[in-house]
Amino acid sequence: MKRRPGADALLDAALATLQEDLLPTLTGRQKFLAAMIARAVSVARQDIAGAHESAQAERNSLARLYGQPSDDDLATLRKQLATDIRARKFKPGTPDENKLIDHLVETTAAELRITNTKYLAQRQRGRGAESAV
Amino acid sequence: MISVLANKIAALEGFIQQQTQAAKVTAKLIGRLGGGAIQENWALDLDIDGTVHETVLRADAPSGIAESWGKAEEFALLKAAHAAGVMAPQPLWLEPTGAVIGQPFHITQRLKGSADPRKLVRALEEEAGDALAHELGVELAKLHKVTPASAPKDLSFLPPAPGDLIASRIARFRGQLDRLPEAQPVLEWAINRLEDEAPKYARDTGVVTLCHRDFRTGNYLVLDEKLSGILDFEFAGWSDPYEDLGWFCARCWRFGMAGAEAGGIGSRAAFYAGYEAGGGAFVDDAQVRFWEQMAALRWSIMALEQAERHLGGRERSLELALTGLVSLETEYDLLIDLRLPGFKPAPKKSHGAAS
Known part of the structure; x- marks a missing residue:
């Protein structure tokens, strides 16, 4: 990318300004709203950083699950997976279902790494965690 | 507004003047x-x-x-x-x-007290938390004394509880997923899993009571560590009382205090004891745990629906948009908890309070 600052640097600067300069001066509903903005910007920042990688990881995981890669977009692939699950194509207790669960756990964990790493870490340690909203 | x-x-x-003749x-x-x-x-x-x-x-x-x-x-x-x-x-x-x-x-x-769930679960010591859970059990039992036969005529708008409640809830979940714009593989799997488990938990007792259907921490008021009010009856209806008991205990409503299994504030034992002391039926822990998973599923879907109110352009609200992200946490919980025998974590060797 030629342009500087890029999207990531702009979001970082916006977030730092919000958290360090603005949030400490606010109270009540204004503080609540600013904290929500900070959270939204922070998730968006993580999303930009990891989007390509996590999409590729999900594709690879789906290819392993179905035994073959596909050129369809992720939304279509997810829709197909949801349809197959509802049609009971993964029989409970079978190796197929185990593979499915591995896929679901992996992709959900990848999303949580973007939206709430703390929750994921605490759940993986077997403890509860605060919901972020 | x-x-x-x-x-x-x-x-x-x-x-008001017209209503009161003041x-x-x-x-x-x-x-x-x-x-x-x-x-x-x-x-x-x-x-x-x-x-x-x-x-x-x-x-x-x-x-x-x-x-x-x-x-x-x-x-x-x-x-x-x-x-x-x-x-x-x-x-x-x-x-x-x-x-x-x-x-x-x-x-x-206007009742006094605070409903803020995050402050509450952190402020309460174990004893006060158990006392509050007990009080909440008593209140829930009182509500569950209202039955279709004893109900005032005012409630005739409530549809009767479906004969096969679990099957009806599950059908509703699938219908809700069909109306969401994105496919939800985790929730589809969770629905199947609960559908397969349902026969073990289906009750043919026909017990139907007035249920709050959003009875959880955040929807009651607390003043000086004591219960001061039950709020938010907008989801109430005829149902199996275990739906309320499970909703209250569900992990998604413990606000980070996973060890305080009754609403993030107290122990299951205190909550169940309060329910029984308030005149409710004996509480079967296995039933409650099944309905906790139904609760997690219901909340996951509701969170996605809340986000759609914003994303679909009906109401601009960052709060609603962010609520959609919470669904992921509950989906991850479902993936773990639905695979535990009896939906029950293995007992820990050392058990800390409310951690």
């Missing part, structure tokens, strides 16, 4: 109360012939969610709960037409 409501004070005063009514808008993703709640002081009444005016948010009742129905539910001795705010006046302030509303007594 603050400006809208502020401009309608005279109309509001006229309405000589003089002065209304003072104190401010918006929290917890309003679906509802808008306003603290309102009403001076009626020289006596000040502290009240809450409750109106629908710009876009409600399909499952919640309108103001007239909620008013009837509050009356029924109040009559059953539940610590619900006393319902005072209903304006069902929208003619006075532009949307239907009702006014209730």
Whole structure:
């Protein structure tokens, strides 16, 4: 990318300004709203950083699950997976279902790494965690 | 809406005057109360012939969610709960037409206390938390004494509980997923899993009671560590009482205090004991745990629906948008908890309080 600052640097600067300069001066509903903005910007920042990688990881995981890669977009692939699950194509207790669960756990964990790493870490340690909203 | 409501004070005063036949009514808008993703709640002081009444005016948010009742129905539910001795705010006046302030509303007594769930779960020590869980069990048992046979006529709008409640809930979940724009593989799997487990937990006792259907930490008021009110009856209906017990104990409503399994505030034992002491039936822990998973699923889907209210352009709200992200946490919980035998974590060797 030629342009500087890029999207990531702009979001970082916006977030730092919000958290360090603005949030400490606010109270009540204004503080609540600013904290929500900070959270939204922070998730968006993580999303930009990891989007390509996590999409590729999900594709690879789906290819392993179905035994073959596909050129369809992720939304279509997810829709197909949801349809197959509802049609009971993964029989409970079978190796197929185990593979499915591995896929679901992996992709959900990848999303949580973007939206709430703390929750994921605490759940993986077997403890509860605060919901972020 | 603050400006809208502020401009309608005279109309509001006229309405109260008409309802009370008072000589003089002065209304003072104190401010918006929290917890309003679906509802808008306003603290309102009403001076009626020289006596000040502290009240809450409750109106629908710009876009409600399909499952919640309108103001007239909620008013009837509050009356029924109040009559059953539940610590619900006393319902005072209903304006069902929208003619006075532009949307239907009702006014209730304003109870003291805080409903903030995050502050509450962190502030309570173990003993006070168990005492509160016990109190909540007692209140829930009182509500569950209301049955279709004993209910006031006011509640005739409530549809009968479906014969096969679990199957009906599961069918509803799938219907809700069909209406969401994105496919939800995790939730599809969770629905299958619960459908397969359902026969073990289906009860043929036919016990149907008035259920709150959103009875959880965040929807009751606490003052000086004691229960001071039960709120938010907008989802209430005829159901299996275990749906309420499970909703209260579900992990998604413990606000980070996973070890305090009753609402993040206390122990299951204290909550169950309160329920039984309040006249509720013996609490079967296995049933509660099944319904906790049903609760996680229901909440996951509701969170996605809340986000769609924003994303679909019906109501701009960052709070609603962020609620959509919470679904991921509950999906991850479902992936772990639905695979545990009896949905029960293996006992830990050392057990800390409320961690």
